[in-house]
Amino acid sequence: MQIRIDRFQYADHQAWRRFIAQQPQATAYHHPAWLQAIQQSYGHPGWLVSAWQDGAMVGVLPVCQLRRPGRDALVSLPFCDLGGPVSEGEDSGSALAEGARTLLDDLGIGRMEIRQRGQPLDEESVIRPDPESLGEKVSLLADLPATPQALFAGFRTKLRSQIRKAEKNGLTATVEYGPEAIDAFYPVFAANMRRLGSPVHARAWFQALQATFGPQLLVGLVRLEQRVVAAGVVLIQGRQACIPWASTLSEYNHLAPNMLLYWQLLSETTRLGCEQFDFGRSSLGEGTYRFKRQWGAWPVELQWQNWHVDGRITSVGGSGPGKLARHSRQLVEACWQRLPLGLANRIGPHLRKHISL
Structure with missing residues (x-):
């Protein structure tokens, strides 16, 4: 070897x-x-x-x-x-x-951080999670059927009605490719990151992704008339699709743009022959976790490890940040949310490039 x-x-x-x-x-x-x-x-x-x-x-x-x-x-x-x-x-x-x-x-x-999936959670852990495990990060995966029609038919009645509600509210959705799609996505993403109190990735990062992935990168866009109110980026490798980023403009959330965004992206990746959709990381039992579960996604453990130069393998931060770290983060987020959007967009990428998550 x-x-x-x-x-x-x-x-x-x-x-x-x-x-x-x-x-x-x-x-x-x-x-x-x-x-x-x-x-x-x-x-x-x-x-x-x-x-x-x-x-x-x-x-x-x-x-x-x-x-x-x-x-x-x-x-x-x-x-x-x-x-x-x-x-x-x-x-x-x-x-x-x-x-x-x-x-x-x-x-x-001294060490290398390795990020991998572990095993799917068992049914008991999903239905009745251990209170101590709530808030733990998991990956959420959904199997896709052969056609968009079969996908839609497999949704619960409530989910189908929420998708139709978004359409009745006057929203339209498309999947687009190319640099212009990144230009449409980025303002929604940047505004959402400032709202969440998190430094934003550089526009150049997404432009580089689009250039290097080419047709393997899709951008879902939801519009109200001519304004983009929700957007997401999907990457495809083989028969798998993943959605690293999705954002909405909060003032339009009552119109359910996120429902139409995810349906459009799931439908398109199914049409393209993908067999699995990775919804990304969420905290067990919290809001984004429940949102992703309703699409048929199943939680899978995230097995993050440190590989040390001396051969040892240790787990990475399974317990999450302590009370002081959480409080400090909340203060930083609150300050960031108060920054003017233009200033946050200028400063954010200089910080974001050093944050590995």
Whole structure:
């Protein structure tokens, strides 16, 4: 088994794309386009640890060297929920772990954060969650049928009526591609991030994603007359679709634009032949969790680990922030919400590029 550690620009991208196309567990985040967009828009170096056997690639571990003031961090992968190794077997998986330790040692960094899915939660945990587990982050996945018609028929009556309500309220939805779609998405996203008290990603980040993913990136747009009031970005890899970002303008939420947005995106990805839709990360039992569950999504554990240079593996923050950290975050969010939108949009990307989630 051969182990290769390459800077992103020197990795064999053709073999990389060919390999993940054959791996059902690979996500859009494992595609070279994700690291390429990070490097282009934010300047964080990318790496590929790969395993080879008989001249063929049998495992990949994409890694971002997140440049931070004072100390760099290695993450697989930042700005999303997932990443980590994709391999064809135990031997190639072990080779990737060995390569990760070598990369850590070469860069003088003590650990690498690995973000992976764990196992689906059992039915009892979903129906009657342990009070101590409420607020824990999970991934939510839904299987898609063969046609949009079958998808709609499988929804509960209440959900179908909410989608129709949005249409009766005068909202229209489209799925669009290209740079113009990013330009339509970004103002809604930026306004929503300021409302939530969170620094916003740079417009250049989304432009880089669109350029690198090409037709594998879809933008859902919901309009009231000519104004975009809800928008979301979907990435496709193989038979899987994921939605890393979705936002609405809060003053239009009474018209249910989020219902029409998700229906349009689910319908389109089903039409394109996707078999699974990743709704992203939510806190168990909270509002966004319940919203995603109504579409048929099932919670799956998020297994985030630190791989240490000495070979140890430890869990990443399963218990969540402490009381002081939560209070400090609430204060920061409250201050950010008071910033003028233009100022928040100028400052936000300079901070956001250093925040790995």
